[in-house]
Amino acid sequence: MPASKPRSENAMLAEELGDALRLGGQIALKYFRGTIKSWTKGHDSPVSEADIAVDDFLRERLSRAGYGWLSEETKDDRARLSSERLFIVDPIDGTRSYLAGRPDWSIVAAVVEKGRPVAAAIYVPVDDDLYLAASGEGAARNGVPIEVSSGTALAGARIAGPKNMLERLTAIDPATIHEPKIHSLALRMTRVAEGRIDAALAAVNASDWDLAAADLLVHEAGGAITNFAGEALVYNLHDPVHGAILAAGRDRHAAMLDLMRKRRKEFA
Structure with a gap:
């Protein structure tokens, strides 16, 4: 957030999220590229002891009265549905990449109010990059404002997403540029927010914890993120x-x- 602006409640929440994610990142890095216990859950999705350790830390650090909680690694408590505000967290987004020793994983948190994110933080521990956004106050990477790229053309656009979707776009315009896969979906969308890529796609079945923080970052950086409708x-x-x-x-x-x-028909 720009230093000259008064700090709103949402800006302070974003900073609080960022502080917590930095500490969570330290926990994740202790396990990274070392011996680590991992297993699979529903839909053959991997989870590790690092995911659980970071999740436990963030829940203890962030939880407060009156706020619900939704995390990929916490059993869903449907009491969240009656919460006006809640934390939505992914302790390690891109666990496959994390377990493979690759750098493109992140730690993600957002505060959602009445169905929409109002504060967000995404932290990339390997790069020590922290992205923050607050509703109506812009988005920043390490304190420096970010914005999406301009333009409308598909030709020459740098696009990241599932291989089959990229192939459909290439069939329409071979001049599209396919970016290497970014395994953390939140980080993929955040690359759009900072203008590092021009567009990003995600297949069906992405969850709140993959999208809520990046959603706010993209919008506050001047972009749009929606479903295909x-x-x-x-x-x-x-x-x-x-x-x-x-x-x-x-x-x-x-x-x-x-x-x-x-x-x-091609994008159904």
Whole structure:
């Protein structure tokens, strides 16, 4: 957040999230590239003792009266549905990458109010990069404001996402540039927010904890992130799972969404 602005409640919440994620990152790095216990859960999704350790720490650090809690590694307490505000957390987003010793994993947290994120933090421990956003106050990386890239063209656009989706775009315009896979979905969307890539796609079944923080970062950086119907994402529903997602600068997002509607069969 710009230092000259008075600190709002949401900006202070974002900073609090960031402080907690930095400490959580220290926990994760203690296990990283070492001997670590891991196992699989539903849908063959990996989880490790580091995920649990970071989750336990963040819940202890962040929990407060009146706030609900939703985390990938905590049993879902449906009492969250009646909470006006709640924390949405992914202790390690990109666990497969983490376990493989790759750098593209992150620690993610957002505060959601009435279905939309109002404060967000994403921390990339390997790079020591901290991204913060607060509703109406912009987004920043390590204290420096960030913004999405401009333009509408598909040709030459740097796009990250699932291979099959990228192949469909290439069939439409071979001049698209496929970025290497970014295993943390939150980080993939955040790369759009900082203009490092021009657009990002996500397949169906991404969850609240993958998207809520990045959603706010993208919007506060001047972009848009929606489902393929162009609808804003709503969080803290009974089933915290979403359809296919598109993130980009607002003009490019509108152009790509229009293209996807015209070529609906290819993107169904």
